[in-house]
Amino acid sequence: MAWAMTKLVWSPLLVLLSLSMMSNASSGNGIGSPVVFSVDNYGARGDGKHDDTQALAKAWNAACSSSRPAVLLVPKGKSYLLKSLTLSGPCKSNVAFMVKGTLVAPQSRSDWSEDNRRHWIVLHGVSGLTVTGGGTIDGNGDIWWKNSCKIDKALPCTEAPTALTFHMCDNLTVENIRIVDSQQINLSVEDCSDVRLARLSITAPGTSPNTDGIHITRSKDVQVRDCLIKTGDDCMSIEDGTHNLRVSKVVCGPGHGISIGSLGDDNSRAEVSGIYIDTVQLYGTTNGARVKTYQGGSGYAKDIVFQNIIMDNVQNPIIIDQNYCDSAKPCKNQELAVEISNVVFKNIRGTTVSKDAIQLNCSNSVSCSDIVLENINLKMEGGEGETESTCQNARWRKSGNVSPLPCKNKN
Ligand SMILES: *[C@@H]1O[C@H](CO)[C@@H](O)[C@H](O)[C@H]1NC(C)=O
Numbered sequence: 001m002a003w004a005m006t007k008l009v010w011s012p013l014l015v016l017l018s019l020s021m022m023s024n025a026s027s028g029n030g031i032g033s034p035v036v037f038s039v040d041n042y043g044a045r046g047d048g049k050h051d052d053t054q055a056l057a058k059a060w061n062a063a064c065s066s067s068r069p070a071v072l073l074v075p076k077g078k079s080y081l082l083k084s085l086t087l088s089g090p091c092k093s094n095v096a097f098m099v100k101g102t103l104v105a106p107q108s109r110s111d112w113s114e115d116n117r118r119h120w121i122v123l124h125g126v127s128g129l130t131v132t133g134g135g136t137i138d139g140n141g142d143i144w145w146k147n148s149c150k151i152d153k154a155l156p157c158t159e160a161p162t163a164l165t166f167h168m169c170d171n172l173t174v175e176n177i178r179i180v181d182s183q184q185i186n187l188s189v190e191d192c193s194d195v196r197l198a199r200l201s202i203t204a205p206g207t208s209p210n211t212d213g214i215h216i217t218r219s220k221d222v223q224v225r226d227c228l229i230k231t232g233d234d235c236m237s238i239e240d241g242t243h244n245l246r247v248s249k250v251v252c253g254p255g256h257g258i259s260i261g262s263l264g265d266d267n268s269r270a271e272v273s274g275i276y277i278d279t280v281q282l283y284g285t286t287n288g289a290r291v292k293t294y295q296g297g298s299g300y301a302k303d304i305v306f307q308n309i310i311m312d313n314v315q316n317p318i319i320i321d322q323n324y325c326d327s328a329k330p331c332k333n334q335e336l337a338v339e340i341s342n343v344v345f346k347n348i349r350g351t352t353v354s355k356d357a358i359q360l361n362c363s364n365s366v367s368c369s370d371i372v373l374e375n376i377n378l379k380m381e382g383g384e385g386e387t388e389s390t391c392q393n394a395r396w397r398k399s400g401n402v403s404p405l406p407c408k409n410k411n
Pocket residue numbers: 094127128129130171173
C-alpha cells in the first residue's frame with residue numbers, strides 16, 4: 001500500500017516539473033526592451049566544433065558594459081563550443097544570459113590548463129544577473145569520468161571542472177536551464193546572496209563519480225525550487241557558510257540525496273543555519289536527509305528542517321553523523337565537533353533498502369541536541385522485515401507516529 005501511494009504522489013510532481021521545463025521564459029519583448037547582444041554577432045560559429053570562447057567573452061563584455069539592461073543571447077538550435085572562461089562583473093545594468101541553444105565543453109582534457117581544472121563557466125561578481133532561456137549546458141563529462149581515480153584506481157586523482165560556478169553574485173536568478181553530463185559538480189553557488197534557482201534539470205549517469213547536482217557554500221538567502229536532479233553524487237550539498245536556504249519541490253535520484261556537510265574537515269570551523277528542505281522526493285539515493293560532520297571541527301549546524309519528504313528505495317533515509325569519516329583508515333577520535341542542534345525531521349515516509357532507517361550517530365563530547373522526529377513512516381523496500389534505528393549520544397524527542405521506533409538501543 002505504501003508503495004502504491006508513493007508512486008501516485010510521485011508522478012504528478014514529475015509531470016509538473018517536466019512541463020515547466022519545456023515552457024520558454026519570455027523576455028526581451030515590450031516596452032523598455034533590453035538591448036540584445038547575440039554571440040553570433042561577435043564571431044561565434046555555433047557548429048559545436050569551432051572554439052566560440054572568444055566570441056562569448058566579447059559578447060559578454062559588450063552586454064556587461066551596456067548602459068541599458070542587456071540580454072546576452074545564445075541562439076536556439078545551435079551548439080557553441082566553449083573552453084573554460086570567466087565572465088566578470090560588475091556590469092553597468094542588469095544582464096540576462098539567455099541560453100536558448102547549447103553550450104558544450106571541449107571533449108579533450110588537454111583543453112584545460114593544468115592550473116585551472118576546477119572550473120568551466122564562471123560568473124563572477126555580478127549583481128542582478130539572470131541566467132535562463134531553456135537551453136542546455138553540456139559538460140561533456142564522459143572523458144573526465146573515465147579518467148577519474150574513483151573509477152580507475154590506477155589513475156592519479158585530479159580535479160575535474162564544475163560546470164557552472166556563481167561566485168560573489170548578488171541578486172541572482174538561474175531558471176529554466178538544463179545541465180547535462182557535467183564534469184564534476186554541476187552548479188555551484190559560492191559567496192553569493194539573494195539567489196533564486198528554479199526549474200533546473202540536472203542530469204548525468206548515476207555511475208559518474210563525485211558529481212554533485214547543486215553545491216552551495218558561503219551564501220545566504222538562497223531559494224531552490226522545482227528542480228529535477230539525477231546525479232552520481234549528492235543531489236544537493238549544503239556546505240559551510242550557508243544561511244537561510246529554502247528548498248522546495250525538488251525531485252532527486254539517483255545520487256546521494258540531500259546532505260548538509262561534510263562540515264569541519266581538517267579541524268575547520270563551520271557555520272550553517274536556517275535550512276528548510278520542504279516537499280522533496282528522493283528515489284534510489286544512497287542517503288535521504290543527512291547532516292554529516294567530521295570529528296575535530298568546530299562551529300555549528302542548527303535550525304534545520306527536513307519535511308514533507310517521500311523516499312523510495314533509499315539506503316539511509318534519515319542520518320545525522322557527527323563521526324563522519326571518508327578516509328580508508330579509521331579517523332582518530334577527537335574531542336571537538338561541529339555542534340548540531342534543532343534539527344526537525346517531519347512528515348517523512350517511504351521505503352528503504354537497508355534496515356537502518358534512522359541513524360543518529362553523535363559525538364561523545366558535543367552531543368547533538370533538540371533533534372525532533374515527527375510523523376515518520378519508513379518501511380523495508382518490498383515489505384520484507386522491519387526497519388530499525390540506531391542512536392549514539394543523541395538528544396531527541398518524538399512527536400506523532402514514528403516508525404521505526406527511534407533509538408530503541410536507548411542511547
Ligand atoms: C534584482 O535583479 C532584477 C533583475 O534580474 C531586478 O529587476 C531587480 O530590481 C533586482 N532587485 C534588487 C533588489 O536589486
